[in-house]
Amino acid sequence: MNLDKRIKRIAIEAKDASFKLATLSSSSKNKALRAMAAAIGKSSSYISSENEKDLKRAKRDKLSSAMIDRLYLSSKRMKEMSISLREIARLKDPLGEITSLWDRPNGLKIGKVRVPIGVIAIIYESRPNVTSDCIGLCLKSGNSVILRGGSEAYNSNRAIYQVLTDAVSHIIPKNTIKLIPTKDREALDYLLRLSDEIDLLIPRGGESLIRYVTEHATMPVIKHYKGVCHVFIDKSAKINMAIDIAFNAKAQRPGVCNAMETLIIHKDIAKKLLPLLGEKLKDAGVELRGCAKSKTVLPWVKKVREKDYYKEYLDLILNLKIVDSLSEAVSHINKYGSSHSDAIVTDDHENAYRFLREVDSACVYLNASTRFTDGFQFGMGAEMGISTDKIHARGPMALEELTTYKYIVFGNGQIRV
Amino acid sequence: MNLDKRIKRIAIEAKDASFKLATLSSSSKNKALRAMAAAIGKSSSYISSENEKDLKRAKRDKLSSAMIDRLYLSSKRMKEMSISLREIARLKDPLGEITSLWDRPNGLKIGKVRVPIGVIAIIYESRPNVTSDCIGLCLKSGNSVILRGGSEAYNSNRAIYQVLTDAVSHIIPKNTIKLIPTKDREALDYLLRLSDEIDLLIPRGGESLIRYVTEHATMPVIKHYKGVCHVFIDKSAKINMAIDIAFNAKAQRPGVCNAMETLIIHKDIAKKLLPLLGEKLKDAGVELRGCAKSKTVLPWVKKVREKDYYKEYLDLILNLKIVDSLSEAVSHINKYGSSHSDAIVTDDHENAYRFLREVDSACVYLNASTRFTDGFQFGMGAEMGISTDKIHARGPMALEELTTYKYIVFGNGQIRV
Numbered sequence: 064m065n066l067d068k069r070i071k072r073i074a075i076e077a078k079d080a081s082f083k084l085a086t087l088s089s090s091s092k093n094k095a096l097r098a099m100a101a102a103i104g105k106s107s108s109y110i111s112s113e114n115e116k117d118l119k120r121a122k123r124d125k126l127s128s129a130m131i132d133r134l135y136l137s138s139k140r141m142k143e144m145s146i147s148l149r150e151i152a153r154l155k156d157p158l159g160e161i162t163s164l165w166d167r168p169n170g171l172k173i174g175k176v177r178v179p180i181g182v183i184a185i186i187y188e189s190r191p192n193v194t195s196d197c198i199g200l201c202l203k204s205g206n207s208v209i210l211r212g213g214s215e216a217y218n219s220n221r222a223i224y225q226v227l228t229d230a231v232s233h234i235i236p237k238n239t240i241k242l243i244p245t246k247d248r249e250a251l252d253y254l255l256r257l258s259d260e261i262d263l264l265i266p267r268g269g270e271s272l273i274r275y276v277t278e279h280a281t282m283p284v285i286k287h288y289k290g291v292c293h294v295f296i297d298k299s300a301k302i303n304m305a306i307d308i309a310f311n312a313k314a315q316r317p318g319v320c321n322a323m324e325t326l327i328i329h330k331d332i333a334k335k336l337l338p339l340l341g342e343k344l345k346d347a348g349v350e351l352r353g354c355a356k357s358k359t360v361l362p363w364v365k366k367v368r369e370k371d372y373y374k375e376y377l378d379l380i381l382n383l384k385i386v387d388s389l390s391e392a393v394s395h396i397n398k399y400g401s402s403h404s405d406a407i408v409t410d411d412h413e414n415a416y417r418f419l420r421e422v423d424s425a426c427v428y429l430n431a432s433t434r435f436t437d438g439f440q441f442g443m444g445a446e447m448g449i450s451t452d453k454i455h456a457r458g459p460m461a462l463e464e465l466t467t468y469k470y471i472v473f474g475n476g477q478i479r480v
Numbered sequence: 481m482n483l484d485k486r487i488k489r490i491a492i493e494a495k496d497a498s499f500k501l502a503t504l505s506s507s508s509k510n511k512a513l514r515a516m517a518a519a520i521g522k523s524s525s526y527i528s529s530e531n532e533k534d535l536k537r538a539k540r541d542k543l544s545s546a547m548i549d550r551l552y553l554s555s556k557r558m559k560e561m562s563i564s565l566r567e568i569a570r571l572k573d574p575l576g577e578i579t580s581l582w583d584r585p586n587g588l589k590i591g592k593v594r595v596p597i598g599v600i601a602i603i604y605e606s607r608p609n610v611t612s613d614c615i616g617l618c619l620k621s622g623n624s625v626i627l628r629g630g631s632e633a634y635n636s637n638r639a640i641y642q643v644l645t646d647a648v649s650h651i652i653p654k655n656t657i658k659l660i661p662t663k664d665r666e667a668l669d670y671l672l673r674l675s676d677e678i679d680l681l682i683p684r685g686g687e688s689l690i691r692y693v694t695e696h697a698t699m700p701v702i703k704h705y706k707g708v709c710h711v712f713i714d715k716s717a718k719i720n721m722a723i724d725i726a727f728n729a730k731a732q733r734p735g736v737c738n739a740m741e742t743l744i745i746h747k748d749i750a751k752k753l754l755p756l757l758g759e760k761l762k763d764a765g766v767e768l769r770g771c772a773k774s775k776t777v778l779p780w781v782k783k784v785r786e787k788d789y790y791k792e793y794l795d796l797i798l799n800l801k802i803v804d805s806l807s808e809a810v811s812h813i814n815k816y817g818s819s820h821s822d823a824i825v826t827d828d829h830e831n832a833y834r835f836l837r838e839v840d841s842a843c844v845y846l847n848a849s850t851r852f853t854d855g856f857q858f859g860m861g862a863e864m865g866i867s868t869d870k871i872h873a874r875g876p877m878a879l880e881e882l883t884t885y886k887y888i889v890f891g892n893g894q895i896r897v
Contacts, residue, residue, distance in 0.1 A: 082814055082838065082840060085838075085840070086837055086838060165859065167857070167858075167859055171848060171852060173858060173859070178840075180870050180871070181840070181870060258694075262870045262871070263870070263871055277675075277698065278698060281694065281695060283700060283701075283869065283870075283871040283872075284700075285871075301893075304892075304893040307893065307895055308893065308895060310895075311895035311896055312895075315895070315896055315897075316896075397499055419888045420503055421499065421502075421503060423499060423502070423595075423598070423886075424886065425886055425887060426886070426887040426888075426889060427886060427887070427888050427889070428888075428889045428891060429888070429889065429890050429891060430890070430891045430892055430893055430894075431588060431889055431890075431891025431892075431893070431894040431895075432891075432894065432895045432896050434895070434896035435588060435889065435894070435896060440584070440896070441584075441590060441887070442582065442584055442590070452700065453597050453598060453679045453680070453700075453884045454597070454679070454680055454700040454702075454871065454872045454884065455700075455871045455872040457884055457885060457886060457887075458886070458887050467870045467871065467874055468874060469840075469841065469842055469843070469844060469874060469875070470842060470843040470844070470858070470874075470875050471836045471844050471845075471846070472843060472844070472845045472846065472848055472852065473846050473847070473848075474845060474846060474847045474848025474849075475721075475847050475848075476718075476721040476724060476725065476847055476848070477847075477848040477849065477852070478724050478725060478727075478728035478729075478732070478848075478849045478851070479728055479732055479733075479849050479851035479852060479857070480732075
C-alpha cells in the first residue's frame with residue numbers, strides 16, 4: 064500500500080475506534096493506565112535497548128548534547144513515565160460532566176455535557192517520554208491518539224508504544240492508540256491533510272516545526288509558540304518582594320517557557336531597586352541588556368536592541384526597560400510579549416486591577432513569579448503543554464482542555480412552529 | 481499603497497484597537513448599539529439606494545432569484561437589523577465573568593475570567609444584514625471585527641458599515657470595526673495570511689467558500705459545513721409523536737441546516753409508522769428515497785443511493801433507512817451525518833440514554849424536532865452561526881462563544897522553589 068493510503072487507513076481506524084473509546088467506563092480506562100504503568104517497569108530493559116539505538120545514531124550524527132540529553136531514557140525517566148500514568152489514573156474523569164442545564168419556555172430542557180474531542184494527533188520531537196504522557200492523557204480524556212514523533216527518537220517511541228499497547232489490548236478498544244510506523248518525512252504531510260478524520264492537532268517542539276505544522280494543517284491546531292514573559296515592578300512595589308519575584312522568574316530555571324525575558328520597572332522605583340537587583344542577577348551570571356534609561360541607573364549593562372524585546376532567550380539573558388507609567392508597561396507587554404505569562408509587583412490596588420485586566424496573556428500574575436504557569440502548579444494534576452493560542456484552550460492544557468461539549472436536548476414531543 | 485500592505489494596515493489597526501475595546505464599559509457598548517439601531521432607521525433611504533445598485537448589477541449579471549432575494553434589503557429587513565442591534569444591547573455582557581476560582585496550597589489564588597478573543601474576521605456572502613449582525617455581536621463581546629462581504633453586496637455592505645460606524649465614532653475606540661474596502665479577490669488571500677493580527681476567522685456562506693477559507697487560512701477558523709441531520713424512530717416511539725417530529729423536522733422549513741435529511745426507523749415499528757408518515761410527507765410534496773427494506777413497506781418510494789446519505793438537500797427530499805437496532809442507527813448517523821443535529825423518538829429510557837451518549841453531534845435530541853438548533857431557540861438571544869467544528873464552539877454560537885478566557889493569579893510574593 065502507498066504511504067498516503069497507509070496514513071489515511073491509520074486515521075480512519077482511529078476515528079472509528081474513537082466512538083467506542085468515548086463510552087468506555089472510567090474504571091476500564093484507569094485499569095488500562097495502571098497496566099501501562101506496570102508494563103513500563105517490566106519492559107524497561109527492552110525500552111532501554113531500543114533507546115540505545117537512537118542514542119548511538121544521535122552521537123554518530125553529532126546531535127547537540129542538549130538533544131542527546133532529551134533523547135536519553137534514564138531509569139529515573141522511565142520511572143517518571145510510570146508514575147505519571149498512575150497519576151493520570153487517579154485524576155477525575157473529565158467526561159460526562161453536565162456543565163450547565165436550563166429550561167426553555169416550550170418545556171425543552173437543554174444540557175451542555177463534556178465529551179471527548181475525537182481523534183487527536185500529536186506531532187513531537189526528541190523526548191520519547193512524550194509518547195507515554197500523551198497516550199495516558201488522551202486515553203483518560205476518551206480521545207483516540209495518533210502519534211508522530213521525531214525520527215531521532217524513532218526506536219524509543221516505537222518501543223514505548225509497543226509496550227503500552229500490548230499491555231492494554233484486552234482492556235481498551237482496538238485502534239485507539241496509533242503510531243505512524245515510519246520515519247518518512249512525507250508521512251507528516253499526508254497526516255496534515257486528514258481533516259475529516261483528525262479533529263485536533265497538537266504540535267510539540269521547536270518553533271520551526273510548529274510554524275510548519277500550523278501553515279500546512281487542514282484541521283484545528285493548538286500550539287505553543289514561545290514564552291516571552293515579563294515582570295513589571297510598579298512604583299509602589301515592596302522592594303524585597305520585587306527582587307525575589309524578578310530573580311526567581313529569571314534565574315530559577317531560565318531554559319523554560321515561563322521564565323522572564325524582559326523586566327519592566329517604573330521610573331520612580333528604578334534607582335532604588337535596580338542597583339540591588341542588578342548585582343544579584345549579575346552574580347547569578349545573568350547578562351543584562353538595558354534601555355537608555357536603565358543605562359543611566361546601571362551604566363555597566365549592555366544596550367538592548369528593539370528586536371531583543373521579541374526574543375525568547377531561554378538563557379541567562381535579561382532585557383531591562385524603564386517606563387513612565389503602567390500604561391506604557393502594558394502596551395510594551397501587549398506589543399512584544401507572546402501572550403504567555405506576565406506579572407505585576409505592586410501594592411496599589413487600582414494598578415493591580417488594571418494590569419490584570421489590560422494585559423492580554425494566558426496567565427496574568429499579581430505579586431507572584433511567572434514560573435507558576437504549569438499544569439501541575441495550577442493543580443490540574445497533569446499537563447499536555449501550554450497554549451499561547453486564544454481559541455479553545457489558553458495556558459496550561461490538561462484533561463479538561465482535551466475535551467469539548469455537546470448539547471443534549473430533552474423534549475416530550477416539541478416541534479418548531 | 482499596495483493592496484497587501486493596505487490589508488495588513490487594516491488588521492494592525494484593528495488589533496491595536498482591540499486592547500482598548502476589551503476594557504470599554506458595558507454601558508458605552510450598549511449606548512453604541514442603540515445609536516447604531518437608530519442610525520439605520522434614519523439612513524434607511526441611503527442604504528436602500530446603495531442596495532439598489534447591487535440589485536441592478538445582480539439582475540444584469542443574471543444571478544439566481546434566490547441570490548437576489550438574499551441580497552434585497554426590504555424595509556422589513558432593515559427594521560429587523562435595528563431590532564436585532566437593540567436586542568444585543570439588552571443581552572448580558574459576557575465579559576469579566578469569573579467562571580472558576582480556586583486556591584493552591586502555596587496560597588496562590590487562581591481565577592479563570594472571560595475575556596474577548598481579540599480580532600475576529602468574518603468572510604461572508606450575499607445577505608448584507610450579516611454586516612450589521614456581526615458588528616453588533618463583536619462589539620458587545622469586546623472584539624474588533626474585520627468584515628469581508630461578497631462582491632455582489634459591496635455597495636450595501638459599505639453603506640451599512642458607514643452608517644453604523646459614523647453613528648458611534650464618538651462612543652467606541654477608533655478602528656474596532658473595519659470593512660475591507662475593495663471587491664478585489666486578492667484581498668481575501670492577503671487577509672488569510674494575517675495570523676499575527678487576526679485571532680479567529682469565521683466564514684459564513686456556501687460550502688466552496690468555507691472549504692477555500694479553511695484550507696488557506698493561517699489562523700484558527702470556526703465553521704459550519706453542512707447540516708445532514710437525522711431523526712431515528714425507535715420501536716417504542718409513540719406513533720403520533722414520531723410522525724409530528726419527523727414531519728416537522730423535514731417539512732416545516734426544508735431549506736435550513738437543522739432540517740432532517742434522513743429518517744431512520746426501527747424495523748419493528750416501520751410497518752405501522754411508515755405508511756401513515758409516508759402519505760403525510762408525500763402530500764406535503766416531499767420526495768422519498770428509500771433503502772431496500774423501506775421499499776418493501778412503501779413500494780412507491782424512489783431507491784436511495786449510498787451517496788445520497790451524505791447529502792444536505794435543503795429541499796423537499798428525504799432519505800429513508802430501516803435498521804435492525806439502535807446500534808445500527810447510531811453507526812449510520814456517526815458515519816453519514818455532519819455532527820450537527822440528530823434526534824431519537826423513543827419511550828425506552830435505556831435507548832434514549834445510549835443515543836444521547838453515543839451520537840457524536842453538536843446537538844442530540846430526545847423526543848423533539850432537530851429544528852430547534854438555533855441560538856434564539858436555545859435562549860442565547862442572538863446567533864453568530866452554528867459550528868459543526870469540535871474545537872472551542874459547537875452548535876449555536878452567540879456572545880459567549882465569541883469570548884475566550886485568561887487566568888488571573890493572585891499572590892503575595894510566591895516564588896517557585
